[in-house]
Amino acid sequence: xxxxxxxxxxxxxxxxxxxxxxxxxxxxxxxxxxxxxxxxxxxxxxxxxxxxxxxxxxxxxxxxxxxxxxxxxxxxxxxxxxxxxxxxxxxxxxxxxxxxxxxxxxxxxxxxxxxxxxxxxxxxxxxxxxxxxxxxxxxxxxxxxxxxxxxxxxxxxxx
Amino acid sequence: xxxxxxxxxxxxxxxxxxxxxxxxxxxxxxxxxxxxxxxxxxxxxxxxxxxxxxxxxxxxxxxxxxxxxxxxxxxxxxxxxxxxxxxxxxxxxxxxxxxxxxxxxxxxxxxxxxxxxxxxxxxxxxxxxxxxxxxxxxxxxxxxxxxxxxxxxxxxxxx
Numbered sequence: 001x002x003x004x005x006x007x008x009x010x011x012x013x014x015x016x017x018x019x020x021x022x023x024x025x026x027x028x029x030x031x032x033x034x035x036x037x038x039x040x041x042x043x044x045x046x047x048x049x050x051x052x053x054x055x056x057x058x059x060x061x062x063x064x065x066x067x068x069x070x071x072x073x074x075x076x077x078x079x080x081x082x083x084x085x086x087x088x089x090x091x092x093x094x095x096x097x098x099x100x101x102x103x104x105x106x107x108x109x110x111x112x113x114x115x116x117x118x119x120x121x122x123x124x125x126x127x128x129x130x131x132x133x134x135x136x137x138x139x140x141x142x143x144x145x146x147x148x149x150x151x152x153x154x155x156x157x158x159x
Numbered sequence: 160x161x162x163x164x165x166x167x168x169x170x171x172x173x174x175x176x177x178x179x180x181x182x183x184x185x186x187x188x189x190x191x192x193x194x195x196x197x198x199x200x201x202x203x204x205x206x207x208x209x210x211x212x213x214x215x216x217x218x219x220x221x222x223x224x225x226x227x228x229x230x231x232x233x234x235x236x237x238x239x240x241x242x243x244x245x246x247x248x249x250x251x252x253x254x255x256x257x258x259x260x261x262x263x264x265x266x267x268x269x270x271x272x273x274x275x276x277x278x279x280x281x282x283x284x285x286x287x288x289x290x291x292x293x294x295x296x297x298x299x300x301x302x303x304x305x306x307x308x309x310x311x312x313x314x315x316x317x318x
């Protein structure tokens with residue numbers, strides 16, 4: 001039996017006019033929603049700090065995507081979710097080349113996740129696994145680069 | 160001869176307290192910079208639209224990261240950059256399971272990039288390739304999932 005599927009499209013219209021600031025108009029086409037976003041760098045990197053740097057938006061987007069799916073799928077699976085907390089640690093390296101630019105690499109993203117409710121840990125595990133499988137950002141990341149741990153009382157379970 | 164390397168760490172402190180809104184405090188530790196970010200969903204997905212959805216932040220972060228590296232590496236490589244434009248198209252699919260949640264997949268991210276300056280196309284190609292190699296977000300994405308095209312007068316070159 002075929003499952004139902006759907007597609008999701010976002011468009012970005014991004015402009016840089018000379019400084020380190022970038023203005024990005026994002027549209028969620030099927031919903032007719034539009035968002036004006038921006039990035040900038042701090043003074044150390046030649047920017048004016050008028051907006052968060054791209055990696056701050058990225059950190060928020062990954063945490064937000066996983067949390068949103070925990071919340072949304074909790075309803076679908078009838079698994080209670082009172083609150084959610086994520087401690088995220090995002091780790092990258094740069095290797096500076098002779099000519100000046102650097103080569104970026106990613107050491108990994110560690111998400112320590114606390115699903116706060118009276119549910120049994122088995123249900124929390126099931127919900128977190130569904131949320132990871134349903135996260136559109138994670139679907140585009142290298143396999144294994146995100147390490148998830150779920151809080152179980154005072155200890156952590158690797159998912 | 161060993162090249163110089165550096166590490167980059169961002170932390171996220173993310174909280175959901177019951178609605179579809181997520182609040183994420185992001186810190187860029189070595190720079191002592193802190194950013195208060197948030198995501199929400201529109202009414203269709205049970206949110207109140209108090210902030211952009213996670214995928215809007217993600218779209219902006221990817222465009223912003225590539226543009227920032229074009230700008231930064233243009234200086235290092237002495238390749239002139241007057242303005243930059245990116246048209247981004249971000250494409251995902253969801254496959255709904257019997258139980259309710261869906262499995263996310265990513266069809267790909269298409270970035271059409273215009274580096275506006277009087278530089279020869281060879282220099283623009285060199286700069287864009289350096290920026291892609293220097294993009295921390297792309298370093299964590301599945302190889303080949305981002306498709307880059309560079310504008311050359313009225314045509315497009317696949318990079």
